[in-house]
Amino acid sequence: MNAIDLMMEEHGYIKRMLKVLRKACLNILNGENINYEDFYLMMDFIKNYADNHHHKKEEILLFNKMIDEIGTTAEKLVKHGMLVEHDLGRLYIISLREAIQKLKDGDSESKLDIIANAVSYTNLLERHIHKEDNVVYKFATRELKEETINIINNECNAYEKEHSNIKDKNIAILENLEKKYK
Numbered sequence: 001m002n003a004i005d006l007m008m009e010e011h012g013y014i015k016r017m018l019k020v021l022r023k024a025c026l027n028i029l030n031g032e033n034i035n036y037e038d039f040y041l042m043m044d045f046i047k048n049y050a051d052n053h054h055h056k057k058e059e060i061l062l063f064n065k066m067i068d069e070i071g072t073t074a075e076k077l078v079k080h081g082m083l084v085e086h087d088l089g090r091l092y093i094i095s096l097r098e099a100i101q102k103l104k105d106g107d108s109e110s111k112l113d114i115i116a117n118a119v120s121y122t123n124l125l126e127r128h129i130h131k132e133d134n135v136v137y138k139f140a141t142r143e144l145k146e147e148t149i150n151i152i153n154n155e156c157n158a159y160e161k162e163h164s165n166i167k168d169k170n171i172a173i174l175e176n177l178e179k180k181y182k
Contacts, residue, residue: 001153001156001157001160002153003057003061003062003149003152003153003155003156003157004062004137004140004141006156006160007054007057007058007062007132007137007156008133008137010049010050010053010054011054011129011132011133013049013170013171013174014049014050014054014125014129015125015126015129016174016178017042017045017046017049017050017174017177018121018122018125018126019178019181020042020174020177020178020181021042021118021121021122022118022119022122023181023182024038024039024042024118024181025114025115025118025119027181028111028114028115029115034100034103034111034114035180036100036104038177038180038181039096039100039114040100041173041176041177042177043093043096043097044173045170045173045174045177046089046093046121047093048166048169048170049166049167049170050089050125051086051089051090051093052166053163053166053167053170055086057156057159058082058086058132059083059086061152061155061156061159062140062152063078063082063083065144065148065151065152066078066139066140066143066144067079069143069144069145069148070143070144074139074140074143077135077136077139078136081131081136082128082131082132082136085124085128086128088124089121089124089125089128092117092118092120092121092124093117093121095113095117096113096114096117096118096121098113099113099114099117100114
């Protein structure tokens, strides 16, 4: 499969989880009890699927080759744009996890931090995904040599075969959460 098409497909799953996360935050605003287990599942999906699985392919397989082959323009786009946003997203999820623990420990004000970090993450990722789908991936497709794209496709397919259980497990988590947070 074409690596960029696969990464865009993964963006679709990630965007679906962003909707689940926003809905869970809306439930908090509406006074419902927080389902900690569900929040942990959402954060696990984000960590294991969005970050470790998807972002790893971007960072290792695609972005490095873009920098090596295209040069300064790609380096600026990747290092000062995409990677900064990946790191910011990680910070929001770490802060979300900390806020959930504080709430569990009795700090009711931490509900604000849960909502703030979760919504900040969803807003960041929505914009980030839009940029990757409409700018970064098109730039890579246009500027990389065909042989480089073939190498990326082959490496991506091998990675997918080796880690297919991650995708299957996390899509199941997503689908179960979607039923709860319509």
